[in-house]
Amino acid sequence: MFCIATILLVKDEEFYFTWQVFGIGAAAGIMIGLGRIFIAIAIVSGIAAPAQALMSTFALHQTLWSTVVDGQTFSTLQALGLMFGLLGVFTISAVNYFVEHAIHEKNVKAAEK
Numbered sequence: 001m002f003c004i005a006t007i008l009l010v011k012d013e014e015f016y017f018t019w020q021v022f023g024i025g026a027a028a029g030i031m032i033g034l035g036r037i038f039i040a041i042a043i044v045s046g047i048a049a050p051a052q053a054l055m056s057t058f059a060l061h062q063t064l065w066s067t068v069v070d071g072q073t074f075s076t077l078q079a080l081g082l083m084f085g086l087l088g089v090f091t092i093s094a095v096n097y098f099v100e101h102a103i104h105e106k107n108v109k110a111a112e113k
Contacts, residue, residue: 010048053088053089053092053093054089054093056089057086059085059086060082060085060086060089063078064082064084
């Protein structure tokens with residue numbers, strides 16, 4: 001609603017508003033929203049969770065390397081953040097590995113019977 005009001009209040013010669021432009025923008029917004037929902041579902045229930053966890057360690061690596069290369073120091077909260085971040089990535093990856101291993105073993109035993 002705010003966006004439509006803003007568009008209608010703008011009286012600039014170079015700015016134009018048509019229903020086609022509005023429709024394209026609305027369709028793009030809906031597709032982006034659906035894409036985020038489906039990615040979240042894939043991360044939660046699929047194999048993307050460990051990959052996403054490892055990709056999210058970029059900030060941790062950057063912080064560690066800035067300490068090593070630039071000689072910066074950590075505050076207590078930064079050190080705790082790094083430890084918990086790495087622990088979280090390890091937990092997500094390890095739990096996923098152990099669950100998949102247990103499911104595989106269960107399937108192998110069921111196939112042998």
